[in-house]
Amino acid sequence: MTYPTVIxxxxxxxxxxxxxxxxxxLHAAAVLNGEATESQKPSKFIRSASVQRFVKALDARGQKRPLEHxxxxxVIRGGDSQSVWGVEMIAVRYAAWIKPEFEIDVYNTFIESRTKALDILNQLNRLDHLIGGETKDISQCASKMGKWGKGGRKALxxxxxxxxxxxLDPDMVALMEGKAA
Known part of the structure:
Protein backbone atom coordinates (compact mmCIF):
# COMPACT_ATOMS: atom_id res chain seq x y z
CA MET A 1 0.00 0.00 0.00
CA THR A 2 1.20 3.50 -0.79
CA TYR A 3 0.70 6.14 1.84
CA PRO A 4 0.36 9.82 1.00
CA THR A 5 3.40 12.02 1.37
CA VAL A 6 2.69 15.20 3.27
CA ILE A 7 4.48 18.52 3.19
CA LEU A 26 7.86 17.00 11.52
CA HIS A 27 10.30 18.40 14.09
CA ALA A 28 12.41 19.92 11.31
CA ALA A 29 9.28 21.54 9.85
CA ALA A 30 8.30 22.95 13.25
CA VAL A 31 11.80 24.32 13.88
CA LEU A 32 11.91 25.82 10.38
CA ASN A 33 8.55 27.47 11.03
CA GLY A 34 9.68 28.78 14.42
CA GLU A 35 7.18 26.64 16.31
CA ALA A 36 9.57 24.25 18.04
CA THR A 37 12.91 24.24 19.75
CA GLU A 38 15.73 21.72 19.59
CA SER A 39 14.60 20.46 23.01
CA GLN A 40 11.31 19.24 21.51
CA LYS A 41 12.85 16.38 19.53
CA PRO A 42 10.81 13.21 19.00
CA SER A 43 13.19 11.22 21.23
CA LYS A 44 12.07 13.32 24.20
CA PHE A 45 8.39 13.09 23.20
CA ILE A 46 8.36 9.28 23.15
CA ARG A 47 9.83 9.08 26.68
CA SER A 48 6.64 10.56 28.12
CA ALA A 49 4.59 8.03 30.11
CA SER A 50 1.35 9.33 28.60
CA VAL A 51 2.73 8.87 25.07
CA GLN A 52 3.90 5.35 25.91
CA ARG A 53 0.40 4.52 27.22
CA PHE A 54 -1.11 6.03 24.06
CA VAL A 55 1.14 3.92 21.81
CA LYS A 56 0.34 0.80 23.82
CA ALA A 57 -3.39 1.52 23.53
CA LEU A 58 -3.08 2.05 19.76
CA ASP A 59 -1.27 -1.24 19.31
CA ALA A 60 -3.76 -3.06 21.56
CA ARG A 61 -6.76 -1.68 19.64
CA GLY A 62 -5.51 -3.19 16.43
CA GLN A 63 -4.16 -0.04 14.81
CA LYS A 64 -1.19 -2.22 13.89
CA ARG A 65 -0.52 -5.94 14.07
CA PRO A 66 1.61 -7.23 16.96
CA LEU A 67 4.72 -7.85 14.84
CA GLU A 68 7.63 -5.57 15.63
CA HIS A 69 7.87 -4.09 12.13
CA VAL A 75 12.46 3.99 16.80
CA ILE A 76 15.73 3.66 14.90
CA ARG A 77 18.63 4.21 17.28
CA GLY A 78 22.16 5.09 16.26
CA GLY A 79 23.76 5.55 12.89
CA ASP A 80 22.96 8.04 10.15
CA SER A 81 19.32 6.99 9.91
CA GLN A 82 18.47 7.60 13.57
CA SER A 83 14.79 8.58 13.68
CA VAL A 84 11.36 8.11 15.23
CA TRP A 85 8.44 6.99 13.07
CA GLY A 86 4.77 6.99 14.07
CA VAL A 87 1.36 6.43 12.52
CA GLU A 88 -0.75 9.48 11.73
CA MET A 89 -2.36 9.63 15.17
CA ILE A 90 1.05 9.68 16.84
CA ALA A 91 2.30 12.29 14.37
CA VAL A 92 -0.65 14.56 15.19
CA ARG A 93 -0.15 13.95 18.91
CA TYR A 94 3.52 14.87 18.53
CA ALA A 95 2.55 18.06 16.70
CA ALA A 96 0.17 18.91 19.58
CA TRP A 97 2.96 18.29 22.08
CA ILE A 98 5.08 20.84 20.21
CA LYS A 99 2.44 23.56 19.92
CA PRO A 100 -1.36 23.64 19.38
CA GLU A 101 -1.06 25.82 16.26
CA PHE A 102 1.42 23.35 14.78
CA GLU A 103 -1.00 20.52 15.57
CA ILE A 104 -3.71 22.32 13.58
CA ASP A 105 -1.35 22.73 10.62
CA VAL A 106 -0.30 19.07 10.70
CA TYR A 107 -3.85 17.82 11.17
CA ASN A 108 -5.09 19.94 8.24
CA THR A 109 -2.19 18.73 6.09
CA PHE A 110 -3.13 15.10 6.71
CA ILE A 111 -6.79 15.82 5.91
CA GLU A 112 -5.82 17.64 2.70
CA SER A 113 -3.58 14.77 1.60
CA ARG A 114 -6.41 12.25 2.07
CA THR A 115 -8.90 14.55 0.34
CA LYS A 116 -6.49 14.98 -2.57
CA ALA A 117 -5.97 11.21 -2.76
CA LEU A 118 -9.74 10.64 -2.78
CA ASP A 119 -10.16 13.29 -5.48
CA ILE A 120 -7.53 11.57 -7.61
CA LEU A 121 -9.22 8.20 -7.06
CA ASN A 122 -12.54 9.74 -8.09
CA GLN A 123 -10.97 11.15 -11.28
CA LEU A 124 -9.32 7.79 -11.94
CA ASN A 125 -12.64 5.96 -11.56
CA ARG A 126 -14.33 8.38 -13.97
CA LEU A 127 -11.52 7.97 -16.48
CA ASP A 128 -11.69 4.16 -16.17
CA HIS A 129 -15.45 4.33 -16.78
CA LEU A 130 -14.92 6.53 -19.86
CA ILE A 131 -12.21 4.21 -21.21
CA GLY A 132 -14.44 1.19 -20.61
CA GLY A 133 -17.37 2.80 -22.44
CA GLU A 134 -15.28 3.88 -25.39
CA THR A 135 -13.57 0.48 -25.54
CA LYS A 136 -16.99 -1.16 -25.73
CA ASP A 137 -18.07 1.24 -28.50
CA ILE A 138 -14.89 0.65 -30.51
CA SER A 139 -15.17 -3.09 -29.99
CA GLN A 140 -18.71 -3.03 -31.35
CA CYS A 141 -17.56 -0.97 -34.35
CA ALA A 142 -14.66 -3.34 -34.96
CA SER A 143 -17.01 -6.29 -34.78
CA LYS A 144 -19.38 -4.67 -37.27
CA MET A 145 -16.45 -3.80 -39.57
CA GLY A 146 -15.17 -7.38 -39.31
CA LYS A 147 -18.57 -8.70 -40.31
CA TRP A 148 -18.66 -6.25 -43.24
CA GLY A 149 -15.13 -6.83 -44.59
CA LYS A 150 -13.52 -9.61 -46.59
CA GLY A 151 -15.71 -12.70 -46.60
CA GLY A 152 -18.35 -10.92 -44.52
CA ARG A 153 -21.56 -9.04 -45.30
CA LYS A 154 -19.90 -6.96 -48.03
CA ALA A 155 -19.00 -10.16 -49.89
CA LEU A 156 -22.57 -11.44 -49.49
CA LEU A 168 -30.29 -9.17 -66.55
CA ASP A 169 -30.30 -8.99 -70.31
CA PRO A 170 -26.68 -8.33 -71.49
CA ASP A 171 -27.80 -5.13 -73.25
CA MET A 172 -29.20 -3.78 -69.98
CA VAL A 173 -25.91 -4.58 -68.22
CA ALA A 174 -23.96 -2.64 -70.83
CA LEU A 175 -26.40 0.27 -70.50
CA MET A 176 -26.09 0.18 -66.70
CA GLU A 177 -22.29 0.03 -66.82
CA GLY A 178 -22.29 3.01 -69.20
CA LYS A 179 -24.31 5.08 -66.72
CA ALA A 180 -21.94 4.12 -63.89
CA ALA A 181 -18.97 5.47 -65.82
Missing part, protein backbone atom coordinates in the same frame (compact mmCIF):
# COMPACT_ATOMS: atom_id res chain seq x y z
CA UNK A 8 4.46 20.59 6.39
CA UNK A 9 5.95 24.09 6.33
CA UNK A 10 7.82 23.26 3.14
CA UNK A 11 9.34 20.07 4.57
CA UNK A 12 8.44 16.75 2.98
CA UNK A 13 7.56 14.30 5.74
CA UNK A 14 8.75 10.83 4.82
CA UNK A 15 6.45 7.85 5.23
CA UNK A 16 7.56 4.22 5.46
CA UNK A 17 5.95 1.16 3.90
CA UNK A 18 3.90 0.58 7.07
CA UNK A 19 2.30 4.05 7.04
CA UNK A 20 4.45 5.57 9.76
CA UNK A 21 5.54 9.19 9.35
CA UNK A 22 8.98 10.43 10.32
CA UNK A 23 8.55 12.54 13.44
CA UNK A 24 12.06 13.94 12.91
CA UNK A 25 10.81 15.48 9.64
CA UNK A 70 4.14 -3.31 12.14
CA UNK A 71 3.98 -1.37 15.40
CA UNK A 72 2.45 2.10 15.43
CA UNK A 73 5.77 3.53 16.67
CA UNK A 74 9.22 2.63 15.38
CA UNK A 157 -24.03 -8.19 -50.80
CA UNK A 158 -21.61 -8.10 -53.74
CA UNK A 159 -22.47 -11.73 -54.55
CA UNK A 160 -26.19 -10.90 -54.45
CA UNK A 161 -25.51 -7.91 -56.76
CA UNK A 162 -23.56 -10.10 -59.17
CA UNK A 163 -26.39 -12.68 -59.21
CA UNK A 164 -28.91 -9.95 -60.05
CA UNK A 165 -26.68 -8.61 -62.82
CA UNK A 166 -26.29 -12.13 -64.19
CA UNK A 167 -30.08 -12.33 -64.47
Missing amino acids: VSGVSVRVDSEGRYCLND NQSLK LNEARKNLIDQ
Whole structure:
Protein backbone atom coordinates (compact mmCIF):
# COMPACT_ATOMS: atom_id res chain seq x y z
CA MET A 1 0.00 0.00 0.00
CA THR A 2 1.20 3.50 -0.79
CA TYR A 3 0.70 6.14 1.84
CA PRO A 4 0.36 9.82 1.00
CA THR A 5 3.40 12.02 1.37
CA VAL A 6 2.69 15.20 3.27
CA ILE A 7 4.48 18.52 3.19
CA VAL A 8 4.46 20.59 6.39
CA SER A 9 5.95 24.09 6.33
CA GLY A 10 7.82 23.26 3.14
CA VAL A 11 9.34 20.07 4.57
CA SER A 12 8.44 16.75 2.98
CA VAL A 13 7.56 14.30 5.74
CA ARG A 14 8.75 10.83 4.82
CA VAL A 15 6.45 7.85 5.23
CA ASP A 16 7.56 4.22 5.46
CA SER A 17 5.95 1.16 3.90
CA GLU A 18 3.90 0.58 7.07
CA GLY A 19 2.30 4.05 7.04
CA ARG A 20 4.45 5.57 9.76
CA TYR A 21 5.54 9.19 9.35
CA CYS A 22 8.98 10.43 10.32
CA LEU A 23 8.55 12.54 13.44
CA ASN A 24 12.06 13.94 12.91
CA ASP A 25 10.81 15.48 9.64
CA LEU A 26 7.86 17.00 11.52
CA HIS A 27 10.30 18.40 14.09
CA ALA A 28 12.41 19.92 11.31
CA ALA A 29 9.28 21.54 9.85
CA ALA A 30 8.30 22.95 13.25
CA VAL A 31 11.80 24.32 13.88
CA LEU A 32 11.91 25.82 10.38
CA ASN A 33 8.55 27.47 11.03
CA GLY A 34 9.68 28.78 14.42
CA GLU A 35 7.18 26.64 16.31
CA ALA A 36 9.57 24.25 18.04
CA THR A 37 12.91 24.24 19.75
CA GLU A 38 15.73 21.72 19.59
CA SER A 39 14.60 20.46 23.01
CA GLN A 40 11.31 19.24 21.51
CA LYS A 41 12.85 16.38 19.53
CA PRO A 42 10.81 13.21 19.00
CA SER A 43 13.19 11.22 21.23
CA LYS A 44 12.07 13.32 24.20
CA PHE A 45 8.39 13.09 23.20
CA ILE A 46 8.36 9.28 23.15
CA ARG A 47 9.83 9.08 26.68
CA SER A 48 6.64 10.56 28.12
CA ALA A 49 4.59 8.03 30.11
CA SER A 50 1.35 9.33 28.60
CA VAL A 51 2.73 8.87 25.07
CA GLN A 52 3.90 5.35 25.91
CA ARG A 53 0.40 4.52 27.22
CA PHE A 54 -1.11 6.03 24.06
CA VAL A 55 1.14 3.92 21.81
CA LYS A 56 0.34 0.80 23.82
CA ALA A 57 -3.39 1.52 23.53
CA LEU A 58 -3.08 2.05 19.76
CA ASP A 59 -1.27 -1.24 19.31
CA ALA A 60 -3.76 -3.06 21.56
CA ARG A 61 -6.76 -1.68 19.64
CA GLY A 62 -5.51 -3.19 16.43
CA GLN A 63 -4.16 -0.04 14.81
CA LYS A 64 -1.19 -2.22 13.89
CA ARG A 65 -0.52 -5.94 14.07
CA PRO A 66 1.61 -7.23 16.96
CA LEU A 67 4.72 -7.85 14.84
CA GLU A 68 7.63 -5.57 15.63
CA HIS A 69 7.87 -4.09 12.13
CA ASN A 70 4.14 -3.31 12.14
CA GLN A 71 3.98 -1.37 15.40
CA SER A 72 2.45 2.10 15.43
CA LEU A 73 5.77 3.53 16.67
CA LYS A 74 9.22 2.63 15.38
CA VAL A 75 12.46 3.99 16.80
CA ILE A 76 15.73 3.66 14.90
CA ARG A 77 18.63 4.21 17.28
CA GLY A 78 22.16 5.09 16.26
CA GLY A 79 23.76 5.55 12.89
CA ASP A 80 22.96 8.04 10.15
CA SER A 81 19.32 6.99 9.91
CA GLN A 82 18.47 7.60 13.57
CA SER A 83 14.79 8.58 13.68
CA VAL A 84 11.36 8.11 15.23
CA TRP A 85 8.44 6.99 13.07
CA GLY A 86 4.77 6.99 14.07
CA VAL A 87 1.36 6.43 12.52
CA GLU A 88 -0.75 9.48 11.73
CA MET A 89 -2.36 9.63 15.17
CA ILE A 90 1.05 9.68 16.84
CA ALA A 91 2.30 12.29 14.37
CA VAL A 92 -0.65 14.56 15.19
CA ARG A 93 -0.15 13.95 18.91
CA TYR A 94 3.52 14.87 18.53
CA ALA A 95 2.55 18.06 16.70
CA ALA A 96 0.17 18.91 19.58
CA TRP A 97 2.96 18.29 22.08
CA ILE A 98 5.08 20.84 20.21
CA LYS A 99 2.44 23.56 19.92
CA PRO A 100 -1.36 23.64 19.38
CA GLU A 101 -1.06 25.82 16.26
CA PHE A 102 1.42 23.35 14.78
CA GLU A 103 -1.00 20.52 15.57
CA ILE A 104 -3.71 22.32 13.58
CA ASP A 105 -1.35 22.73 10.62
CA VAL A 106 -0.30 19.07 10.70
CA TYR A 107 -3.85 17.82 11.17
CA ASN A 108 -5.09 19.94 8.24
CA THR A 109 -2.19 18.73 6.09
CA PHE A 110 -3.13 15.10 6.71
CA ILE A 111 -6.79 15.82 5.91
CA GLU A 112 -5.82 17.64 2.70
CA SER A 113 -3.58 14.77 1.60
CA ARG A 114 -6.41 12.25 2.07
CA THR A 115 -8.90 14.55 0.34
CA LYS A 116 -6.49 14.98 -2.57
CA ALA A 117 -5.97 11.21 -2.76
CA LEU A 118 -9.74 10.64 -2.78
CA ASP A 119 -10.16 13.29 -5.48
CA ILE A 120 -7.53 11.57 -7.61
CA LEU A 121 -9.22 8.20 -7.06
CA ASN A 122 -12.54 9.74 -8.09
CA GLN A 123 -10.97 11.15 -11.28
CA LEU A 124 -9.32 7.79 -11.94
CA ASN A 125 -12.64 5.96 -11.56
CA ARG A 126 -14.33 8.38 -13.97
CA LEU A 127 -11.52 7.97 -16.48
CA ASP A 128 -11.69 4.16 -16.17
CA HIS A 129 -15.45 4.33 -16.78
CA LEU A 130 -14.92 6.53 -19.86
CA ILE A 131 -12.21 4.21 -21.21
CA GLY A 132 -14.44 1.19 -20.61
CA GLY A 133 -17.37 2.80 -22.44
CA GLU A 134 -15.28 3.88 -25.39
CA THR A 135 -13.57 0.48 -25.54
CA LYS A 136 -16.99 -1.16 -25.73
CA ASP A 137 -18.07 1.24 -28.50
CA ILE A 138 -14.89 0.65 -30.51
CA SER A 139 -15.17 -3.09 -29.99
CA GLN A 140 -18.71 -3.03 -31.35
CA CYS A 141 -17.56 -0.97 -34.35
CA ALA A 142 -14.66 -3.34 -34.96
CA SER A 143 -17.01 -6.29 -34.78
CA LYS A 144 -19.38 -4.67 -37.27
CA MET A 145 -16.45 -3.80 -39.57
CA GLY A 146 -15.17 -7.38 -39.31
CA LYS A 147 -18.57 -8.70 -40.31
CA TRP A 148 -18.66 -6.25 -43.24
CA GLY A 149 -15.13 -6.83 -44.59
CA LYS A 150 -13.52 -9.61 -46.59
CA GLY A 151 -15.71 -12.70 -46.60
CA GLY A 152 -18.35 -10.92 -44.52
CA ARG A 153 -21.56 -9.04 -45.30
CA LYS A 154 -19.90 -6.96 -48.03
CA ALA A 155 -19.00 -10.16 -49.89
CA LEU A 156 -22.57 -11.44 -49.49
CA LEU A 157 -24.03 -8.19 -50.80
CA ASN A 158 -21.61 -8.10 -53.74
CA GLU A 159 -22.47 -11.73 -54.55
CA ALA A 160 -26.19 -10.90 -54.45
CA ARG A 161 -25.51 -7.91 -56.76
CA LYS A 162 -23.56 -10.10 -59.17
CA ASN A 163 -26.39 -12.68 -59.21
CA LEU A 164 -28.91 -9.95 -60.05
CA ILE A 165 -26.68 -8.61 -62.82
CA ASP A 166 -26.29 -12.13 -64.19
CA GLN A 167 -30.08 -12.33 -64.47
CA LEU A 168 -30.29 -9.17 -66.55
CA ASP A 169 -30.30 -8.99 -70.31
CA PRO A 170 -26.68 -8.33 -71.49
CA ASP A 171 -27.80 -5.13 -73.25
CA MET A 172 -29.20 -3.78 -69.98
CA VAL A 173 -25.91 -4.58 -68.22
CA ALA A 174 -23.96 -2.64 -70.83
CA LEU A 175 -26.40 0.27 -70.50
CA MET A 176 -26.09 0.18 -66.70
CA GLU A 177 -22.29 0.03 -66.82
CA GLY A 178 -22.29 3.01 -69.20
CA LYS A 179 -24.31 5.08 -66.72
CA ALA A 180 -21.94 4.12 -63.89
CA ALA A 181 -18.97 5.47 -65.82
